[in-house]
Amino acid sequence: MDGRDATAAEATDDELLLFDDQPRADVTAAAQPWRVLVVDDDDQVHLVTRFALADVRYGGQGLLLLQARSAAQAREILSSDPAIALILLDVVMETDDAGLKLARWVREELGNRNVRIILRTGQPGQAPERQVILDYDINDYKSKAELTAQRLFTAVISSLRSYEQLLSIDSSRIGLEKILAATSWLYEKRSISQFVEGVILQIRALVGDAEGALMCTLADRGDVHSHSVRIIAGQAPFALEKGGTIGAQLSGPVCDSILTAMRTQQPQYEADRCVISFQTREYVASAVYLYGHKTLGPVERNLLEVFAANVAAGFDKVYLFEKLAHDAVHDRLTNLRSRASLVDAIDEAARTHREGGSPAALLVLDFDRFRDINDDLGYGGGDQFLALMAQRLLADLSPGEIAARLGGDAFAVLAPGISTQQAALAHAERLRRVLCAPAHITGREVIPSISIGAAFVGGDMRRAEEVLSDADATMDKAKRLGGGRTAMFDPVPPRPSLGRLSLVSDLSRAIHRNELRLHYQPIVSTKTRRVAGFEALIRWQHPERGLVPPNTFISVVESTGLIVPMGEWVLAEAARQVSDWHQRLPEAKDLFIGVNVSARQFVGNDLVSRVKRVLADTPVAAHHLKLEITESLIMEDPALAIEELKRLRELGIKLSLDDFGTGYSSLSYLHQFPIDTLKIDRSFVSAMLTRRETMVVMQSICSLARNLGMTIVAEGAETEAEVEALAELGCDFIQGFIFSRPVPAEEAEALVRAMAVT
Ligand code: C2E
Ligand code: MG
Ligand code: MG
Numbered sequence: 001m002d003g004r005d006a007t008a009a010e011a012t013d014d015e016l017l018l019f020d021d022q023p024r025a026d027v028t029a030a031a032q033p034w035r036v037l038v039v040d041d042d043d044q045v046h047l048v049t050r051f052a053l054a055d056v057r058y059g060g061q062g063l064l065l066l067q068a069r070s071a072a073q074a075r076e077i078l079s080s081d082p083a084i085a086l087i088l089l090d091v092v093m094e095t096d097d098a099g100l101k102l103a104r105w106v107r108e109e110l111g112n113r114n115v116r117i118i119l120r121t122g123q124p125g126q127a128p129e130r131q132v133i134l135d136y137d138i139n140d141y142k143s144k145a146e147l148t149a150q151r152l153f154t155a156v157i158s159s160l161r162s163y164e165q166l167l168s169i170d171s172s173r174i175g176l177e178k179i180l181a182a183t184s185w186l187y188e189k190r191s192i193s194q195f196v197e198g199v200i201l202q203i204r205a206l207v208g209d210a211e212g213a214l215m216c217t218l219a220d221r222g223d224v225h226s227h228s229v230r231i232i233a234g235q236a237p238f239a240l241e242k243g244g245t246i247g248a249q250l251s252g253p254v255c256d257s258i259l260t261a262m263r264t265q266q267p268q269y270e271a272d273r274c275v276i277s278f279q280t281r282e283y284v285a286s287a288v289y290l291y292g293h294k295t296l297g298p299v300e301r302n303l304l305e306v307f308a309a310n311v312a313a314g315f316d317k318v319y320l321f322e323k324l325a326h327d328a329v330h331d332r333l334t335n336l337r338s339r340a341s342l343v344d345a346i347d348e349a350a351r352t353h354r355e356g357g358s359p360a361a362l363l364v365l366d367f368d369r370f371r372d373i374n375d376d377l378g379y380g381g382g383d384q385f386l387a388l389m390a391q392r393l394l395a396d397l398s399p400g401e402i403a404a405r406l407g408g409d410a411f412a413v414l415a416p417g418i419s420t421q422q423a424a425l426a427h428a429e430r431l432r433r434v435l436c437a438p439a440h441i442t443g444r445e446v447i448p449s450i451s452i453g454a455a456f457v458g459g460d461m462r463r464a465e466e467v468l469s470d471a472d473a474t475m476d477k478a479k480r481l482g483g484g485r486t487a488m489f490d491p492v493p494p495r496p497s498l499g500r501l502s503l504v505s506d507l508s509r510a511i512h513r514n515e516l517r518l519h520y521q522p523i524v525s526t527k528t529r530r531v532a533g534f535e536a537l538i539r540w541q542h543p544e545r546g547l548v549p550p551n552t553f554i555s556v557v558e559s560t561g562l563i564v565p566m567g568e569w570v571l572a573e574a575a576r577q578v579s580d581w582h583q584r585l586p587e588a589k590d591l592f593i594g595v596n597v598s599a600r601q602f603v604g605n606d607l608v609s610r611v612k613r614v615l616a617d618t619p620v621a622a623h624h625l626k627l628e629i630t631e632s633l634i635m636e637d638p639a640l641a642i643e644e645l646k647r648l649r650e651l652g653i654k655l656s657l658d659d660f661g662t663g664y665s666s667l668s669y670l671h672q673f674p675i676d677t678l679k680i681d682r683s684f685v686s687a688m689l690t691r692r693e694t695m696v697v698m699q700s701i702c703s704l705a706r707n708l709g710m711t712i713v714a715e716g717a718e719t720e721a722e723v724e725a726l727a728e729l730g731c732d733f734i735q736g737f738i739f740s741r742p743v744p745a746e747e748a749e750a751l752v753r754a755m756a757v758t
Contacts, residue, residue, distance in 0.1 A: 210293035334390030346464035353458030368483035519742035533592035622652030682716025
């Protein structure tokens with residue numbers, strides 16, 4: 001640290017900057033002085049240099065001289081300060097060629113290609129070989145006697161100029177890579193809302209993050225005004241109401257710059273904020289960044305505009321996709337869901353019920369004497385009538401409910417969470433009140449009347465079509481009885497098969513009754529094809545329902561807090577199991593074990609002391625334990641999470657980022673997380689061979705992870721072709737059905753014996 005301390009004493013600038021590990025993408029914009037490192041063992045030279053360069057300015061900025069008195073000290077400073085622009089380097093110091101060695105170290109080991117180097121020696125006879133000058137990209141070589149103040153000035157300015165050029169080339173290249181990765185990632189988004197969130201996320205990354213961002217749009221081609229432009233997405237710190245107008249939610253000056261950007265199609269830049277507009281066929285949208293992105297230099301502005309142009313095309317594509325998807329499941333006339341889409345929803349509701357949710361009610365409604373309406377008002381009038389009824393229905397739907405048009409004048413409503421006959425009938429009456437208010441169609445008043453048939457979804461194994469035809473037949477019955485009434489198909493609603501309540505109480509007993517099991521899925525080294533470790537995955541051996549997979553109960557367990565004791569059990573049991581293997585199986589002594597951790601365990605429940613306790617109670621080495629956490633867990637409160645992760649890491653345990661790519665895909669944040677391993681989500685692995693964009697994203701994820709020194713695990717490989725592609729991409733480990741499904745401990749042990757461990 002001596003070198004750093006010595007430097008700090010010299011520095012006139014805010015020293016905190018030295019610790020900023022981000023390479024400075026655009027020095028001119030950052031308004032920082034140029035950092036020049038003077039390396040010389042002669043104090044006199046330092047003094048003279050300071051004097052000679054005291055008033056030098058380039059590009060509006062002065063110099064900040066850092067000093068090192070030996071090559072060793074210089075190495076320390078260079079390692080911790082990537083923003084040094086120029087080294088004035090004495091050749092002869094500790095040894096005759098200490099300076100040359102340092103130059104080689106800078107280029108070859110430190111890998112810093114940008115910093116400029118001017119060599120200086122005491123005597124003219126010590127000139128280095130030409131080859132050295134070429135190989136180590138030395139800018140200038142002068143004997144100290146030759147270097148008058150004027151010459152030094154000229155050499156320094158020309159070096160700074162070339163440093164600046166190198167930097168801007170570098171940041172364009174990095175920026176373009178980011179854009180490529182970001183756009184292909186974005187193009188996988190299938191809904192406007194996902195796409196928009198993605199655009200904001202990626203733009204934040206491009207400008208090196210901003211404190212807040214929002215996007216707004218003018219959906220139809222009307223005039224651009226503060227009351228016509230609406231906010232469609234906002235990210236912290238904006239707790240903005242989506243769909244609200246900018247006029248109602250933003251301050252006057254902010255509105256003005258958004259409107260200017262949209263009207264002129266010109267980006268608006270201010271010191272720490274900017275507005276970029278996207279011109280698309282279907283949408284005119286703007287993204288606004290407020291507060292705290294650093295001032296953008298010309299390179300960054302340029303990149304941002306390239307990105308915006310790329311994204312604009314994406315908007316139309318996603319919009320079209322969403323529209324097609326919407327049309328496929330919606331009825332044209334009424335904008336209600338189509339029959340086929342309702343059938344899917346009924347199946348889904350039945351599944352939810354089987355997995356412990358409450359039953360749902362299906363109500364089929366048909367307008368009494370619709371034929372008369374058609375006859376009196378004509379088909380056009382009949383259509384208007386249906387469209388109006390659909391509007392009323394949609395306006396009245398509660399969240400989670402679905403309304404569909406079955407054909408003709410028959411509508412249906414699927415209402416989840418209805419578990420008694422009384423509730424179903426009450427719901428039918430509500431629909432009747434909403435729909436049967438007088439309607440005015442082509443100047444005539446119509447008083448609608450409806451017949452309703454209701455059936456329950458769930459309970460038994462009836463298929464959706466059967467439930468639908470039961471409800472339909474019941475509606476017919478209501479109609480035959482004179483119409484204007486409701487009939488029930490099921491005399492008794494289905495009992496909750498395993499309702500949430502009983503699920504919760506069953507689960508809390510499961511721990512004590514010893515019904516929880518861990519299965520182990522091998523994680524195999526790509527190179528050796530041997531088992532390197534396992535992931536512990538929980539199962540619930542339910543007395544009636546058999547082996548229950550985690551996806552059906554983890555969310556319940558998380559929402560009730562039961563996850564804390566359950567997670568503690570998982571951790572202890574997994575540690576016990578792996579330490580048992582370590583002790584008994586010679587081929588298993590290096591096996592690691594991955595354990596999943598949920599958000600609820602993580603924050604406020606002192607995971608650190610729980611892990612400590614497990615390490616104390618079990619003879620397992622800390623580095624054999626890997627906690628798997630997800631991005632969403634970190635992103636809930638990044639600062640807090642990073643602190644907690646660091647504390648965990650201090651215990652010596654390893655950390656994996658699980659399901660990477662499904663959540664925030666925060667490529668740009670990744671370097672801030674203290675993470676050892678990246679687990680790339682199965683969705684990437686299964687798509688990468690068929691979707692070129694996915695492969696591109698995989699490549700960027702892998703190269704980034706490698707650069708950050710992380711180990712890469714790919715999840716969900718099912719074919720040999722995938723394994724080969726993953727090996728090619730440089731994944732270190734693979735976890736997937738191709739090697740084995742998660743299996744009980746005895747079978748896992750057999751796998752270890754069979755495959756042998758690395
Ligand atoms: P995960 O942590 O991402 O675990 C990997 C999941 O992918 C496992 O599902 C595994 O069976 C599945 N998988 C692995 N390879 C393949 C493959 O080649 N093809 C396919 N189709 N699937 C594959 P599983 O065991 O059902 O676990 C699901 C999730 O439940 C886990 O995802 C994890 O998030 C959660 N979970 C499991 N055990 C625990 C636990 O003890 N605590 C917590 N908090 N969550 C757990
Ligand atoms: Mg996992
Ligand atoms: Mg995973």
